[in-house]
Amino acid sequence: MVSPLTHPTRPARPEDTRLVVLDMAGTTVADGGxxxxxxxxxxxxxxxxxxxxxxxxxxxxxxxxxxxxxxxxxxxxxxxxxxxxxxxxxxxxxxxxxxxxxxxxxxxDGHVAPVPGARDAIEALQKAGRTVVLTTGFARVTQDALLDALGWRDLVALTLCPADAGGRGRPYPDMVLAALLRTGAADDVAQIAVAGDTSHDMISGRRSGATVVAGMLTGAHDADRLRTAGATHVLDSLAELPALLGVV
Structure with missing residues (x-):
């Protein structure tokens, strides 16, 4: 009998995603400079x-x-x-x-707001059984301030900043892998989707082994830069992510 740990699996598909790791500023939160x-x-x-x-x-x-x-x-x-x-x-x-x-x-001073459709997308993914984690390059105090300003403290299963995952942050894959380890939401890194608006988000996602590494055009970098950094998909905004992952 072939061990289930060594048995080859079919190629991962976006709809097989179980864990969704999202950047905040520029991806779920409108940064506005x-x-x-x-x-x-x-x-x-x-x-x-x-x-x-x-x-x-x-x-x-x-x-x-x-x-x-x-x-x-x-x-x-x-x-x-x-x-x-x-x-x-x-x-x-x-x-x-x-x-x-x-x-x-x-x-x-009230200068932050969610990216249009971001909360609806997160809630749709969670309703469909996906686990969603929010990550940031900011310190914990700033991440918490953002969550409080948006009323998102209880929106997702887990939020992570670099200090929560060894301190290196992006472009290392540490926060994505910490999300996997802490939630236990997926059995394989191929069941992870990562979304962000910067090249560092894309590099981090590819290094983690995620099947979907989606670049968002609501933030810092354009489509060419996101693709060059390894984006598997480029979307106009997070509102399009549920459909990509088979959530309708």
Whole structure:
């Protein structure tokens, strides 16, 4: 008898998905440029002059790394010139605190809203038996502020930030795999679908082994960039995801 652990299975299909891992800002949450506004506040806090070449270079890096763990971005931007890891970490943490504070203030001022159709899509997927997990590159305090502002605290089975999955964040597959391990919703990584609006979301999804890695056109990156990063599908918005996964 062939062991069920080694028996070949049929190719996974989108409709076989059991676990759906969704990014937040730009995918389920309409960002509206808030990341860049919060970065500008953090840069000012760190002494980077708006309009300067350094500011332009930093902003270009922020745009290129949308979806990545924010603390990782700040470790790159404010690396100590002398190569001192402790000094780099201290500067990165200072910048990250300023960023999170600025983003939190924007949330408090009512500048966030769900992507149209996102909540309906999440609820449809869950009603059809899929387990949905929300992930982010933000710190937990900011993720919780977003969930509270949207009234989504009890919407899904699990929410994850980089610190909940070892601290590396995207483009590593850690949050996707942590979602699988913590929910037990799937028997195989081929039963996972990942959706996001950035190249880092796509890379993370492909590295996790997910069958569906869907790029959303509601956020940071365009269709070409999403496909180049490994998107298996590109959708106008999350509202189209249930149909792709066989939920009608």
């Amino acid at each position: 808030l990341v860049e506004r919060a970065f500008d506040a953090a840069a000012r806090h760190m002494g980077v002059e708006p309009g300067s070449p350094a500011h332009a270079a930093h902003l270009a890096h922020v745009r290129a790394t949308m979806g990545e763990s924010k603390i990782s971005v700040f470790r790159h931007l404010f690396a100590d010139p002398g190569g001192d890891p402790a000094a780099t970490e201290k500067a990165a943490q200072r910048a990250n605190r300023a960023f999170e504070s600025a983003y939190g203030a924007l949330i408090d």
